[in-house]
Amino acid sequence: MIEADRLPGLAAGLRLAAHRFGTPIVLTDAAELARSAEELTRAFPDPWLRQYSVKANDVPAIVGRLGALGLGANVVSRGEWAIARRAGVPNGRITLEGVGKTEADLRAAIQATGQRDPVLWTAIESADEAAALARLAARVVRRDELRLDVLLRFNPAVEPETLPQLAVGAESSKFGLAADELAAAIEAGGGPDGPLRWRGIQLHVGSQLGAIDAWRDGVKRALAIVGLLGGTNPEFDTLDLGGGFPVFEVGSPAPRPERFARELTELLAALPADRRPKRLAVEPGRFLVARAGYLVARVLHVRQRTGPMVVLDAGMTELIRPALYGARHGVVALTSGLRPWTPDAAAAPVAETTLGRETGLGEGPTPGDGLASTAVEGPICESTDSFGRHDLPPLVRGDLVVIRDAGAYGASLGSTYNGRPRAIQVILEADGGLTVARRRGAGATIR
Numbered sequence: 001m002i003e004a005d006r007l008p009g010l011a012a013g014l015r016l017a018a019h020r021f022g023t024p025i026v027l028t029d030a031a032e033l034a035r036s037a038e039e040l041t042r043a044f045p046d047p048w049l050r051q052y053s054v055k056a057n058d059v060p061a062i063v064g065r066l067g068a069l070g071l072g073a074n075v076v077s078r079g080e081w082a083i084a085r086r087a088g089v090p091n092g093r094i095t096l097e098g099v100g101k102t103e104a105d106l107r108a109a110i111q112a113t114g115q116r117d118p119v120l121w122t123a124i125e126s127a128d129e130a131a132a133l134a135r136l137a138a139r140v141v142r143r144d145e146l147r148l149d150v151l152l153r154f155n156p157a158v159e160p161e162t163l164p165q166l167a168v169g170a171e172s173s174k175f176g177l178a179a180d181e182l183a184a185a186i187e188a189g190g191g192p193d194g195p196l197r198w199r200g201i202q203l204h205v206g207s208q209l210g211a212i213d214a215w216r217d218g219v220k221r222a223l224a225i226v227g228l229l230g231g232t233n234p235e236f237d238t239l240d241l242g243g244g245f246p247v248f249e250v251g252s253p254a255p256r257p258e259r260f261a262r263e264l265t266e267l268l269a270a271l272p273a274d275r276r277p278k279r280l281a282v283e284p285g286r287f288l289v290a291r292a293g294y295l296v297a298r299v300l301h302v303r304q305r306t307g308p309m310v311v312l313d314a315g316m317t318e319l320i321r322p323a324l325y326g327a328r329h330g331v332v333a334l335t336s337g338l339r340p341w342t343p344d345a346a347a348a349p350v351a352e353t354t355l356g357r358e359t360g361l362g363e364g365p366t367p368g369d370g371l372a373s374t375a376v377e378g379p380i381c382e383s384t385d386s387f388g389r390h391d392l393p394p395l396v397r398g399d400l401v402v403i404r405d406a407g408a409y410g411a412s413l414g415s416t417y418n419g420r421p422r423a424i425q426v427i428l429e430a431d432g433g434l435t436v437a438r439r440r441g442a443g444a445t446i447r
């Protein structure tokens with residue numbers, strides 16, 4: 001599939017929004033949001049459950065739009081749960097998971113069941129958590145034979161093709177239960193006839209998967225376990241495959257959701273019909289929102305170091321991924337010398353390896369006419385607050401640049417460090433209109 005680059009067509013709208021609302025500003029391209037949801041739905045059509053992983057972008061308006069596009073919500077805390085509810089997603093389309101659920105999180109899941117408005121399932125991470133959940137549940141849900149639907153988060157012990165920090169399916173990661181811990185977790189949670197109804201396995205191999213090999217290995221292992229545990233737990237019918245569908249620079253090869261879906265079809269076909277899970281789910285985060293997000297920033301000053309260096313008014317407080325794990329995001333000028341600048345040339349794909357591109361280890365393009373390799377820095381008092389080097393035209397104070405693919409793990413991982421207000425969130429509608437999705441944070445000011 002050849003992916004069109006929408007940035008050249010959006011550049012004027014991004015400039016307009018920056019002038020109207022100020023910078024830093026995050027714009028979400030509604031048409032791209034719909035396009036990615038549509039691609040995902042084509043790969044995983046009904047009756048697949050498509051659970052948007054709210055952690056990727058928790059702006060309620062975006063969660064709500066994805067809800068309207070057929071996505072449920074996968075949440076990791078009562079906070080995310082509340083956001084999903086505020087966005088209009090009903091409990092029946094919400095799944096609760098998370099490596100660190102509090103007693104209050106667990107109690108909330110049980111209360112919802114007691115009120116006959118349960119979440120679809122709660123995924124548990126350990127025997128300790130299973131025991132705590134069962135203890136709390138026994139007081140509430142046994143009445144009237146209510147039971148709480150539970151998945152077991154499985155650590156597949158594979159070697160995901162991604163950054164080490166995103167490789168949560170690796171054996172050494174803190175996430176999930178090892179294969180040999182699953183049966184003990186069921187026992188700790190009251191066994192097959194206790195207050196918890198064991199429905200299946202949840203898996204998340206890793207984020208930004210550059211290839212499908214580790215994913216295939218992980219899914220194979222999960223399928224074997226569903227078959228095995230299904231023998232003693234009659235309602236064990238669900239396999240939730242997590243997220244991980246990657247978003248690399250526009251034009252760069254990346255396995256699409258359809259590639260993962262095709263692989264699963266083959267894995268299922270190799271199993272006897274009675275060993276196949278009856279209910280399947282995915283939990284995409286990044287794939288749905290990353291490409292749609294544009295972080296627009298203004299140049300605060302230009303220095304000469306070993307070549308040009310610019311300091312922007314956006315940085316790790318708006319998009320921490322480069323500082324947190326060396327992720328690479330394209331940076332493109334929207335103006336040069338305070339005049340509109342067309343980003344077409346700069347948006348050309350870069351020939352790098354997947355991991356090189358993501359980590360910034362690969363080489364960038366050879367600077368073209370008028371472009372210079374420019375160090376792009378954020379305004380925060382941390383030297384890791386840097387977007388790396390990018391080929392940019394001459395820039396002056398006041399020029400606008402856009403940081404690409406900023407829709408995932410940007411706003412939701414943002415902070416107010418250095419006393420900075422949260423950036424404004426605006427949706428760029430398909431007809432060019434601008435809808436404020438979340439106002440700029442008030443911040444503290446000296447008058």
Ligand SMILES: Cc1ncc(COP(=O)(O)O)c(C=O)c1O
Pocket residue numbers: 053056097168203204206207208242243244245283284285286287408
């Ligand atoms: C359990 C689980 N599901 C889904 C996701 C979403 O991953 P991605 O944004 O890579 O699709 C994550 C991300 O960390 C996760 O931990």
